[in-house]
Amino acid sequence: MGDILISYLGRGREPQDGRDASGRSGYVTSTYLMPDDTSDTSSVFGWLLWKYLVRVAKDSVRRDTALPTWLILGTSGSMWAGLADAVPGEAWTDELLEWQETLKRKCDAANITQGDLDASEGLLITLLGIPDLRLRLIPDGNSREDQLDILRCFLAELADNDRVTFDITHAYRHLPILGAFTAMLLQWLRNVRIEHIYYGQFGPQGGSVVDVTLCADLARGAEALANLELTGNTEPLGSFFPHQNKDIAKVAGFERLNQMREAADAAKPLRTALQNLAKEGNALQAALAAPLLDALEYRENASLPEHMLAQARRRFRHRDYSGSLMLGTEAVLLHAALAMELIEKASEFDDDTRKEARRHLLKCLEKKHKATFKRFNLLRNAVVHGAAIPWDTMVFNALRDGDNDQLRKMINEGLTLAENIMNKSISLSPP
Numbered sequence: 001m002g003d004i005l006i007s008y009l010g011r012g013r014e015p016q017d018g019r020d021a022s023g024r025s026g027y028v029t030s031t032y033l034m035p036d037d038t039s040d041t042s043s044v045f046g047w048l049l050w051k052y053l054v055r056v057a058k059d060s061v062r063r064d065t066a067l068p069t070w071l072i073l074g075t076s077g078s079m080w081a082g083l084a085d086a087v088p089g090e091a092w093t094d095e096l097l098e099w100q101e102t103l104k105r106k107c108d109a110a111n112i113t114q115g116d117l118d119a120s121e122g123l124l125i126t127l128l129g130i131p132d133l134r135l136r137l138i139p140d141g142n143s144r145e146d147q148l149d150i151l152r153c154f155l156a157e158l159a160d161n162d163r164v165t166f167d168i169t170h171a172y173r174h175l176p177i178l179g180a181f182t183a184m185l186l187q188w189l190r191n192v193r194i195e196h197i198y199y200g201q202f203g204p205q206g207g208s209v210v211d212v213t214l215c216a217d218l219a220r221g222a223e224a225l226a227n228l229e230l231t232g233n234t235e236p237l238g239s240f241f242p243h244q245n246k247d248i249a250k251v252a253g254f255e256r257l258n259q260m261r262e263a264a265d266a267a268k269p270l271r272t273a274l275q276n277l278a279k280e281g282n283a284l285q286a287a288l289a290a291p292l293l294d295a296l297e298y299r300e301n302a303s304l305p306e307h308m309l310a311q312a313r314r315r316f317r318h319r320d321y322s323g324s325l326m327l328g329t330e331a332v333l334l335h336a337a338l339a340m341e342l343i344e345k346a347s348e349f350d351d352d353t354r355k356e357a358r359r360h361l362l363k364c365l366e367k368k369h370k371a372t373f374k375r376f377n378l379l380r381n382a383v384v385h386g387a388a389i390p391w392d393t394m395v396f397n398a399l400r401d402g403d404n405d406q407l408r409k410m411i412n413e414g415l416t417l418a419e420n421i422m423n424k425s426i427s428l429s430p431p
Helices: 045-058 080-086 094-108 114-128 144-157 174-189 214-231 235-240 245-256 260-280 283-295 304-317 321-339 351-364 367-385 393-399 405-422
Strands: 003-009 030-033 039-042 069-074 133-137 163-167 193-201 207-211
Touching (some): 030 045, 039 045, 045 069, 069 144, 094 114, 114 133, 174 193, 174 214, 193 214, 235 245, 235 283, 260 283, 260 304, 321 405, 351 367
Parallel strands (some): 003 069, 030 207, 069 133, 163 193
Antiparallel strands (some): 193 207
């Protein structure tokens, strides 16, 4: 795990008619006001950004960590010779001057090779004081094959848990887009995290630094929404609501443990705060609050079985069939046990009561409803225990239905039956 700055290197600006200040490498320089209000000048913004990251690390809890890696990506025509401008004037040597002039000719001819960059690393590492400087040649990314080669480079250079800062200043505009989407993939492959995205906005009278890290936050928001849609898990959205993050995690934790009454109680004040943020929060919070509120909706004054059944229906929507079947069957049996006064409160519900509630329930249901409940309960046992049920053709076929149509139909029928029992559309009085 480490901090890594990824810079793209473009072709650079050449001075025009002596109007532009240039560095010793011959490329135009600009003075940038950095995020910590210090000013610094260079033709290569990434060098200024690397020094800024070092200052930030020294002032933070990570001050004892290693210096950030600087990974520079560029094509055969990029301004590699411009890296010489990062070397202080007093450190210039004949060797550096010869290197800079040779590389400048190759840059102008778009003839830089990876071998040239490998040979340059040792010289620059010593002069710049960057222990881990990596110069990598990439194609221009105009074709899909070239883009896949750039992906291969990211896969080779980024390790598990790396923290990435992007410098998108000197690049073909499509390369930062490709890099950002690649980093999004690596967030899941290797837990790589995008910390910041910076753009050094050139200006002859002074450059400014634009922080576009919102792009990374938008990508995380999309991932959190995808997680919610696919699994029903609200917890990844919590990071966008710092003051409510712990409470969102608490509700999600109760839901994972099927403690639905506790989840409902914890969700109530949380929903009030989120409703306010949906109106008054920033644009990203307002956008994410709406689906989060839907996911945290619990019916007012509902019983525990009703909360359990609502959660079973929600898990069914998210294709969590095991959770849906477990909560659905438990909800209807607990409801039956309470309605038939087999127990006084939910905490008394045990295996014996469950069996008794099932017997009473089957006595009360008419034939078609009885068959639906039996299949629902049988399917629950099969899914939870991973067992085949060869003696029931419908359940057996549903478990082997590749597109899950039969399975979903059977679960939906069971949940609908449970809902009708709880809303008293179906009586629990024996015929």
